[in-house]
Every structure is written in C-alpha cells, then in structure tokens.
Amino acid sequence: MVATHGALRRDLSRLRADPALAPLLVRPELRVPRRAAATGVAPLDTLLGGGFPRGRISEIVGPRSSGRTRLLLASLAQATARGALVALVDVADGLDPRSAAAAGVDLRRLLWVRLAGRLALAWPAADILVRGGGFDMIAVDVGDPPPWALGQVKSTAIVRLQRAVEGTPAVLLVVGPRGVAGSLATLVVALGRARPRWASHGPGLLLGLETEARLVRARDRAPGATARLVWGLEVPVVGGPIDQAAGDA
Amino acid sequence: MPESPRYACVFVPYFAAAALVRRDPDLRGRQVAVLTGAAATRQVVDVTPEAWAAGIRSGMSATEAKTWAPSLLGLDRDLDAERAATAALLDAAWTESPRVEVAGPDRVCLDLAGLPSVAAEALREDSGARDGTPSARGVAASAGLRLGERLGATLHALGLPVRMAIAGTRATAALIARDPVGSGRSVPGSRPAHDLPRVVPPGAERRSLAPLPVALLAPPPDVAVALERWGIATLGELAALPAPALFMRLGVAGVRLQAEARGEDRQPFVAAVPPEDWMEALALDWEVESVESLAFVLHRQVSRLAARLAVRGRGATALALTFRLADGGTHVHRLGGLAPVHEPRTLGRLLLMGLERQALPAPVVGLALEAETAPLDRLQADLFALARPSPRELGEVLGRLAALVGPDRVGAPVVTDSHRPDAIATAPYLARGFAEAAASGSPASPEVSSALWRGSDPRLRPLTEAVLGRRRLVPPLPAEVETRAGRPIAVVAHGVVGGRVLVAAGPWRSAGEWWADTGWACEEWDVALSDGAVYCLARDLATGGWTLDTVYD
Numbered sequence: 069m070v071a072t073h074g075a076l077r078r079d080l081s082r083l084r085a086d087p088a089l090a091p092l093l094v095r096p097e098l099r100v101p102r103r104a105a106a107t108g109v110a111p112l113d114t115l116l117g118g119g120f121p122r123g124r125i126s127e128i129v130g131p132r133s134s135g136r137t138r139l140l141l142a143s144l145a146q147a148t149a150r151g152a153l154v155a156l157v158d159v160a161d162g163l164d165p166r167s168a169a170a171a172g173v174d175l176r177r178l179l180w181v182r183l184a185g186r187l188a189l190a191w192p193a194a195d196i197l198v199r200g201g202g203f204d205m206i207a208v209d210v211g212d213p214p215p216w217a218l219g220q221v222k223s224t225a226i227v228r229l230q231r232a233v234e235g236t237p238a239v240l241l242v243v244g245p246r247g248v249a250g251s252l253a254t255l256v257v258a259l260g261r262a263r264p265r266w267a268s269h270g271p272g273l274l275l276g277l278e279t280e281a282r283l284v285r286a287r288d289r290a291p292g293a294t295a296r297l298v299w300g301l302e303v304p305v306v307g308g309p310i311d312q313a314a315g316d317a
Numbered sequence: 318m319p320e321s322p323r324y325a326c327v328f329v330p331y332f333a334a335a336a337l338v339r340r341d342p343d344l345r346g347r348q349v350a351v352l353t354g355a356a357a358t359r360q361v362v363d364v365t366p367e368a369w370a371a372g373i374r375s376g377m378s379a380t381e382a383k384t385w386a387p388s389l390l391g392l393d394r395d396l397d398a399e400r401a402a403t404a405a406l407l408d409a410a411w412t413e414s415p416r417v418e419v420a421g422p423d424r425v426c427l428d429l430a431g432l433p434s435v436a437a438e439a440l441r442e443d444s445g446a447r448d449g450t451p452s453a454r455g456v457a458a459s460a461g462l463r464l465g466e467r468l469g470a471t472l473h474a475l476g477l478p479v480r481m482a483i484a485g486t487r488a489t490a491a492l493i494a495r496d497p498v499g500s501g502r503s504v505p506g507s508r509p510a511h512d513l514p515r516v517v518p519p520g521a522e523r524r525s526l527a528p529l530p531v532a533l534l535a536p537p538p539d540v541a542v543a544l545e546r547w548g549i550a551t552l553g554e555l556a557a558l559p560a561p562a563l564f565m566r567l568g569v570a571g572v573r574l575q576a577e578a579r580g581e582d583r584q585p586f587v588a589a590v591p592p593e594d595w596m597e598a599l600a601l602d603w604e605v606e607s608v609e610s611l612a613f614v615l616h617r618q619v620s621r622l623a624a625r626l627a628v629r630g631r632g633a634t635a636l637a638l639t640f641r642l643a644d645g646g647t648h649v650h651r652l653g654g655l656a657p658v659h660e661p662r663t664l665g666r667l668l669l670m671g672l673e674r675q676a677l678p679a680p681v682v683g684l685a686l687e688a689e690t691a692p693l694d695r696l697q698a699d700l701f702a703l704a705r706p707s708p709r710e711l712g713e714v715l716g717r718l719a720a721l722v723g724p725d726r727v728g729a730p731v732v733t734d735s736h737r738p739d740a741i742a743t744a745p746y747l748a749r750g751f752a753e754a755a756a757s758g759s760p761a762s763p764e765v766s767s768a769l770w771r772g773s774d775p776r777l778r779p780l781t782e783a784v785l786g787r788r789r790l791v792p793p794l795p796a797e798v799e800t801r802a803g804r805p806i807a808v809v810a811h812g813v814v815g816g817r818v819l820v821a822a823g824p825w826r827s828a829g830e831w832w833a834d835t836g837w838a839c840e841e842w843d844v845a846l847s848d849g850a851v852y853c854l855a856r857d858l859a860t861g862g863w864t865l866d867t868v869y870d
Binding site: 132134160163165166175177183184186197200211276 | 722729822
C-alpha cells in the first residue's frame with residue numbers, strides 16, 4: 069500500500085514536471101478557490117487585495133449615483149463569467165435586468181429575490197441562501213431606505229448571517245447608502261458622490277460616471293487607500309470633447 | 318427483411334378498485350367494493366381481487382355484497398383517482414416506448430417496433446420458429462419477459478398491479494392481457510404482479526387466441542345471446558365462422574367481434590401525446606379542519622406525484638394545492654419558483670412550510686395537487702467546474718424563499734422584448750436545469766473583452782465597463798417639474814428627492830403597443846440634480862405627468 073502510494077506520488081510529480089501537460093494540470097478551475105472573489109474592476113481589485121473576501125461579510129456603501137449598483141453588477145458579472153451561481157436579495161426591486169445583462173451578468177445564473185421594500189425580510193432571505201449553499205456570491209441590496217429604517221436592523225440578524233457565511237466559499241455583499249453590519253463586516257468600501265460626464269455637443273448625452281472608492285475597513289490592509297473608478301465611456305465613440313465639469317449641455 | 322410489428326398491452330385488472338388502493342395503500346390486501354349510486358340503490362361496480370375471491374361481483378347491490386362478505390369495505394368510486402391511475406399508467410408506458418396508445422382508462426398499448434431489445438427478440442423468434450429449437454425460443458421469450466418485468470416493476474412502484482402481453486397485433490395483445498386464466502394471476506397474491514408478461518410469437522396470434530372465451534370480447538347482450546345459442550364459446554370458433562354469413566346475421570358488430578377474435582387490428586394506431594397534466598387528486602371520506610391533520614394525506618399524495626415525475630425524468634417547478642372545502646368553495650395554495658425537483662420529502666416539506674402560515678376558511682373534503690414540470694437536470698457532474706447545489710438542495714432553497722417572500726418574487730430576471738420602462742419579467746430559476754446553462758456557455762469574461770478592446774486602442778474601455786448602472790425606482794416617484802422652453806429646470810419628487818437641474822440631456826422619446834389598450838408613449842430626460850444624483854426623468858405623453866423612474870448609479 070505504501071509502495072503504491074509512493075509510486076502514485078512519483079507519477080504525479082513526473083506528470084506535473086511535463087511542460088506539455090502543464091496547461092491541463094493547472095487549469096484555473098482546478099485550483100483551490102481563491103480566498104477573494106475578484107470584482108473584475110482592476111483598480112478596485114488592487115485596492116481590495118484581490119477582491120471581496122470569501123466567507124465574510126463585505127459592504128459597499130455610497131449615496132445615490134455613487135456607482136454602487138454598477139460595482140455590484142460588475143461583481144455579479146465576474147462571478148457568473150466563472151460559471152458560478154449568484155443571488156441578489158433586492159429590497160427595493162431596483163434591479164434593471166437590461167443594464168445587468170449589458171454589464172455582463174449571466175441572468176440565468178442570477179437568482180433575483182424581490183422584497184418589495186420589506187427590509188426586515190432581507191436577512192432571513194440571505195440566511196436561507198447562505199445556508200442552502202451553492203451560491204458563489206450573495207448580495208443584499210437594501211436600496212435607499214430612510215436612515216431610521218437602517219437603524220432598526222437587528223444586530224442579531226447580522227450576527228447570525230456572519231456565523232452562517234463563516235467557513236463557506238461564498239461572498240456575502242451588503243450594498244446600501246450606509247453600513248448596516250458595523251464591525252461584523254470584514255471589508256467596507258465607501259464610494260463617493262459620482263461626477264457625471266456629459267457630451268457637450270448635440271442634445272447632450274450622459275457618457276459616464278466617475279467616482280472614488282475608499283477603503284474604510286479591511287482585515288489585512290490599511291484603511292484610507294483610494295481608487296478612481298470610471299463607468300461608461302472615457303472617450304466618445306463618435307468623437308468630440310467631453311465636458312468633464314458639470315455644466316449645461 | 319422488414320421488421321414485423323410488435324405491440325405490448327398493459328392492462329390493470331379491477332381498475333376502479335386498483336385506483337382506490339393506489340390512492341390509499343392501507344387498502345392493499347383487503348376486500349374492497351367500489352360503489353356508485355344513491356343510498357338506496359348503491360351498487361357494486363368493481364372489486365379488489367380479494368373481494369372477487371370472496372364471491373363479490375359487479376352489479377350486486379351493496380346490501381347483497383355485505384351479506385356475502387361481512388368484512389367487505391364499500392367505498393365510493395373516485396373518478397379523480399382513476400384519472401391519476403391512467404396518467405400513471407401512461408407515464409410508465411412512455412418509459413419503454415415513445416408511441417403509446419390509450420386503449421381505455423385501464424389499458425394502454427405500446428408500439429415496440431424499432432426498440433432495440435424487441436427487434437432482437439423478434440429476430441430470434443423468427444429463427445426459433447424456423448429452427449424449432451427450444452433454446453432459440455427460450456432466448457426469444459426472455460427478451461420480452463425482461464421488457465415486461467421492467468415495465469411491471471415501474472408500475473408496481475407507482476402502485477398499480479398489471480397484466481401484460483406482447484404480440485404482433487394490438488387486438489391479440491389486449492385479449493391475452495385481459496385473460497385472467499392464462500396469466501396465472503387469477504388467484505390474488507399468488508405471484509408478484511409484474512413477473513409474468515405473456516409473449517406471443519410472431520404469426521401465432523390466431524392460434525394463441527383460439528382457446529380464449531368469447532366473453533373476453535365483452536359482446537353486446539343480444540350478440541352474446543346469439544353466440545351462446547349457436548354454441549360459440551371460444552374465440553377460435555368465432556374466428557372460423559364465414560364472415561359474410563356472420564354479417565348477415567349479426568351486422569357490423571358481429572364482423573367487428575370476429576376481426577378481434579382473429580387478432581386483427583381494424584383501427585390505426587393513435588399515439589397519445591405526453592400531457593403536461595400532472596395532477597393527483599383525492600376525495601376525503603371525512604372532513605379535516607386543520608393543516609396539521611392533512612400532513613399525512615398530503616405526504617401520500619406528494620409521494621404518488623413524485624413517483625410519476627421520477628418515472629418520466631421530470632421535476633416540479635411549481636405546485637398548486639387546491640383544497641375542496643365543505644362549504645362548496647375552494648382554497649388554493651401555490652408554491653413556485655422551484656428548481657426541477659422530484660424528491661417527495663423536499664416537495665412535502667416545502668408545501669407544509671407554506672401551509673403552516675395559513676388558516677383554512679372551512680373544513681377540507683378533498684384536495685388536488687397539480688404540478689408544473691420541467692426535465693430534470695441530467696448534466697454529469699464536472700470535476701473541474703465549481704461546486705453547485707444539487708437540484709434537491711436548490712429546490713428546497715427556492716421553496717423556502719418562495720414561502721418567505723412569495724412565489725412570484727423569486728426567479729431569474731429576464732430581459733423583455735419591450736422598450737416599456739416598467740417592463741420586468743422573471744423566469745423560474747434554472748427551470749431547464751444546469752445542463753442548458755452549461756451547454757450554452759458563459760458570457761465573455763470581462764478580462765477577455767478588456768484585453769480585446771485594449772488591444773485595439775488603449776484608451777477604449779472594455780464594452781461591459783462602458784455600460785452605466787441603472788437602479789429602478791419602484792414604484793416611480795411622481796414628480797413636480799418646473800420647465801423653461803420645454804426643458805426641466807427644477808424637480809421635486811415625493812417630497813424627498815429633488816433640486817435644481819444642473820444638466821439635462823434629452824428628450825428621448827419612445828412609444829409602443831399603440832395597437833392595444835396598453836399603449837404607452839413617454840419622453841425621457843437624463844438630469845443631474847443639485848442633490849448630487851443623476852436621474853432619468855420621464856414624462857407620460859398621454860397624461861403629461863412627470864415621474865422619476867431610474868437613478869444612474
């Protein structure tokens with residue numbers, strides 16, 4: 069038995085050393101899942117040290133038009149591009165399937181749970197998804213509730229979620245105007261108010277949003293680091309200057 | 318050499334009683350009579366084999382039957398249970414052949430032509446008949462027996478005892494299957510129900526039918542009297558009569574019976590279309606007031622439906638449980654958004670989970686469980702792919718979510734074929750299984766598209782990143798808009814959003830469905846407000862009302 073085991077190990081070592089077989093043996097899918105799920109947005113992945121940590125709660129906070137929805141869609145798109153299943157608990161039913169599909173999200177792999185504004189159901193729904201297993205990313209988009217509603221979120225619900233996701237390969241992402249998980253979130257990214265980019269000619273055209281992501285909390289990184297994110301077109305396809313300042317079109 | 322036709326007939330003896338026993342397995346082995354009619358004229362219409370052995374026959378009054386067998390249990394006929402039994406019979410038949418004919422509620426005929434095992438059998442039968450060697454005949458019979466045993470085992474799992482025969486014509490197979498003596502199963506409980514399919518060699522149809530009694534044809538009373546008067550007792554004697562003379566004396570009915578006695582098929586084979594009717598109904602003999610008390614009955618009903626789904630390789634994606642109430646009304650409990658699942662435990666648990674929160678308005682006297690189905694996921698697990706939940710796990714997750722937030726609020730988003738701003742649709746999540754998702758491949762990875770774009774022009778961003786994120790405001794916020802020269806200059810919506818318009822781009826006009834009552838027309842403006850956000854401001858061209866319906870985010 070020992071001899072067989074040794075022979076197998078020798079064979080495996082020989083196969084690994086064979087350059088012709090290397091592409092087969094080190095297929096990305098064969099690797100142990102990374103500890104972080106990349107967002108697919110290069111500046112942000114650099115800022116986060118690879119992406120959102122697995123088995124932890126991460127938060128994206130920012131006001132309206134800060135690009136938080138776009139960042140959420142990018143993360144979901146990256147996960148579905150890997151062939152993973154993802155889930156979105158959508159408190160305000162705000163997902164726009166058309167822009168999600170355009171952002172690269174494979175809608176067939178996205179489980180959309182709409183809560184029609186019932187914020188209190190977001191946590192049990194996420195709990196079911198986390199404990200059910202099989203989802204690579206579970207996002208809770210709390211929408212834009214009034215501040216008092218977010219203040220009423222029970223910390224016990226978040227603790228239960230944190231315990232449930234711990235040790236799983238899933239990313240639990242909470243997206244909202246401000247943080248709800250407090251110190252239970254391992255990673256918090258704050259997005260500033262975006263600056264819209266408009267085309268200055270013709271009837272006017274919204275070309276993109278530029279925003280800044282700031283690392284508020286991270287386990288292995290110093291907070292305060294920032295990254296510039298630009299969504300939309302940096303240069304117009306047809307040509308013409310871009311009025312970067314917010315002025316009359 | 319053209320292949321000779323082969324048919325199998327599957328017959329459920331004592332059908333009405335068998336349907337009741339399938340509905341309630343506790344009745345198995347008991348003397349049960351199926352009754353119809355009002356209280357004073359209740360009459361036996363069918364019996365279980367045990368009751369038959371005790372001397373109970375169809376046509377007896379309920380009182381007479383009870384006198385013959387004091388331990389007899391009389392139950393009302395349940396047409397819903399019979400329909401479900403027929404459906405189960407069809408489900409099992411379709412596992413063996415794609416061409417199945419419903420010859421009656423209690424029997425189906427399978428066209429076996431072209432099925433590999435049966436074709437081989439027919440070849441051996443032919444060679445065996447030519448050679449006359451017992452070994453060839455033995456091999457030939459075993460192929461038919463295997464098919465019959467397989468089918469019998471499937472039907473046994475679905476709770477239906479059957480008799481089967483395989484022959485070159487449907488008429489022959491049907492008569493042989495209905496013959497209780499030849500099957501060796503006239504004595505109930507003597508053999509398992511699915512171990513004795515009878516195989517008639519090609520060309521031996523008429524010879525096999527000859528000794529069977531004429532009563533198997535169920536002739537009309539006047540024809541039966543005439544045949545008895547002529548001394549015609551077997552199918553062979555009827556088949557030997559001259560057809561013109563028979564027609565002159567008995568008319569078309571006589572000729573039709575004779576053709577059947579000769580084992581000739583006079584009607585073309587009419588293949589049934591697999592229905593999408595997945596229903597198991599049950600009429601209760603008593604009134605049930607609480608959901609807890611229904612759990613046991615419900616579990617059995619779910620098990621029967623799940624067994625049918627398993628046989629057909631399908632899973633339930635939605636369930637509708639209809640309660641028939643004592644006050645004449647109905648109450649429907651729906652469960653949707655499931656991944657295809659056929660495990661009875663999971664389905665039962667999901668149904669009960671949703672029911673626990675409901676109070677029934679009146680006692681329940683019957684229930685019908687109906688399922689929407691989809692093919693089960695047959696994708697082989699990929700060693701190199703990401704781990705995914707099993708259909709059972711996914712079904713349970715979806716069911717629990719549906720119970721929590723409502724079945725219509727769980728699913729996969731769908732891009733609708735409409736420019737209507739509020740056009741939103743969802744589809745059952747992975748209703749067609751992982752196989753479809755895997756087969757159609759993944760969308761291009763952002764890294765890949767990024768590399769392609771940057772390869773051509775380093776300043777250009779990848780296509781997916783060039784898309785802006787939009788967040789819908791549900792419902793859209795009614796807005797008061799101040800305009801100057803037709804352009805918005807200030808917006809106040811719902812008292813919580815609003816401000817001076819810093820930049821406005823538009824208008825972008827769209828319209829649709831003008832040919833229907835649901836027609837719409839609107840113009841949209843992209844506006845940056847002084848509150849720092851960028852919105853899509855829409856004006857309904859029919860009413861002139863403004864709404865904020867999207868945030869660029």
